[in-house]
Amino acid sequence: MRTTWCYRMAGVVGGLMLAAGQFWGPACLLQAAALIPLLWLTLHHKHAGNAAMAGLYMGIFYTLPQMVYLRMPVTVTVVLLVWICLLLTGLCTATAFFLRKDGLCQALAVGAVWLVLDVLNVSVVPVWGLAQSFARSWTAYPAAIGFIEWTGICGVVFVLGATQALLVTAIRRPAQRRNAWAALAILMALILTADAAVWRRRPIGTIRLAASGWPFDDRDCHIDPHRPDGFETLFAAPARQAAAAGAELFTTGEMGFYIADHERAMWMQRFANIAQQTGMWLVVGYWNISADENRLFFMSPQGQIVHEYTKTYLTPYEPGKKGTGDLKTIQIRGYNIGAMICQDDNFTSLTRRYGCLKADIVLCPTADWHTIRIAHLQAVRARAIEGRYGIVRGAVNGISAAISPTGQFLAYHDHHCRGPGWFVADVPIHKGITPFARTGFGPTLAVAVVLLLSGIKNAIKTSLPCEPIAPPLPPS
Structure with missing residues (x-):
């Protein structure tokens, strides 16, 4: 029972942390830790059912405060509430699935599944289109998200999901610590390099x-x-x-x-x-x-x-x-x-x-x-x-x-x-056509699918039984 309530609270806290920046942009920084309570519990208990329940709570506490504040029509509120709850339930369930096995691909798959779900969010039920992205409020820090000229705004949620999963893996899985920190450093270096290219560009x-x-x-x-x-x-x-x-x-x-x-x-x-x-x-x-x-x-x-x-x-x-x-x-x-x-x-x-x-x-x-x-x-x-x-x-x-x-x-x-x-x-x-303008979410989704397939393969892989070792023959 205590474990169940921990998952519920992880969902509530995570949903509110995801939503905070949508009310006041600078609070988007809370999204960088919104999944950590769930990830921590998942690495310990590895219980997909409880993770799904946490996702439902996360969806409710992410969506309802915004709908009430924005004064959306009832039908829009209901549609978005159901839709967002499905997405976040899927995210949390997938997180439990991937993290039941060790491996860097498993942590990166958490970011990949969130990216795929965010693209679905802005395109399948596009009441507000790209404004529905979980990462919308990160525009409060434009210098930090210059890389979206490559990935689009949904690339931000990949970074959020992957970095939190790598961080928790580095802390909770001693055997993976060195590799997780190295992967986190490489990911941050790539982001900073892409951002720096935007900062350094001069107008004509x-x-x-x-x-x-x-x-x-x-x-x-x-x-x-x-x-x-x-x-x-x-x-x-x-x-x-x-x-x-x-x-x-x-x-x-x-x-x-x-x-x-x-x-x-x-x-x-x-x-x-x-x-x-x-x-x-x-x-x-x-x-x-x-x-x-x-x-x-x-x-x-x-x-x-x-x-x-x-x-x-x-x-x-x-x-x-x-x-x-x-x-x-x-x-x-x-x-x-x-x-x-x-x-x-x-x-x-x-x-x-x-x-x-x-x-x-x-x-x-x-x-x-x-x-x-x-x-x-x-x-x-x-x-x-x-x-x-x-x-x-x-x-x-x-x-x-x-x-x-x-x-x-x-x-x-x-x-x-x-x-x-x-x-x-x-x-x-600023002249030039951005990669995102040329190709949209296509390349980013392709990378996400590769990470997801690798994560799925590792998650369902089972160890083959060892061949029994024959006892030594007695001396003749």
Whole structure:
């Protein structure tokens, strides 16, 4: 009975440690020890049933606090609760299976199975896509995860799982101690080498961009961008000030304006006047009432619309028609500028494609509610590193931000806390297509599968019985 309760507590503590960083990014460091209580028990008891129970508790205490805080719809909460509990139950059960035998492959297989499960997490039931990754909050330390330009964000969980398993093996298995420490040192050296390559890369130039955003709630109901005074306060005046500060492009949040076909000409003329006055490119998010579509448009400094894009990935219960994922880039001073909308930044079919299109900057007009705004911003920082492009987002009811290709904040304005506002940021340009943009999770999954097969082989291997030794013949 005492052992059972130890496993339950290991699940509870592990789930809370995994979840802590999702609320406050720097607490992601707790994930580096979240599996240790379970691993410690598993190496001692080797009981798969208790490990599975610990995984169930881990899933509950990882998922429910987040769903309650984020105020998810009931159906989304239930679906994600069941799904995450299945994943973490599978992780803990697999951990018990692999660690019942000694060997470095067994410890590395713990990281491999977590990686595979995290890829399934973000792709099989992709309510929020890549934002569902267990490693999302590690963007609080972008310098530590530069290697995700090779592996994608899911590579972080391989490192977390493998390092904890190797550490516990080194402590609990004296016969494996030297090899476990050596493997841990090699893994850390590989990570640091990949990170250092990102730190040492120098930009080839910069481009100055501006973003504006505002809240749509009762606190600022007197400021309506559809009224002349609201348009001047929220859009026109910030655009002129940004141009005076040297900005070459000005962008806003998702659905910042609601425009029907019968008034489209009037609105486009308003925007064209600002573009011509300021000499800037405009990228504006709006809701096309007549087409029932969530769109953005690129407008040149001459006041001409050169591209429109419709949001491809809709959030649960979001109204409107989906777009086709038609991605394009425009050039400003020879730099490639692309755009997508809000939830689109959680899906590799779009984010990787911009990497392959050699985008230097990706604009991402966004609309959030106040409890989701931190989680969404955590997720999007990883896309910058994976694709090696800067990201600039204006926001409605969220956080406007500029993010460098290495995941660093260049500018930040929380509209929920500070109300309407804008910023100008110099975004560095880093050329080149990352391995992750080219190949996605494929190579990383291939390595994980090799480790899993090795771990499975070692776990099920049984020693062959020894041949009996014949007694010596008596002397004749």
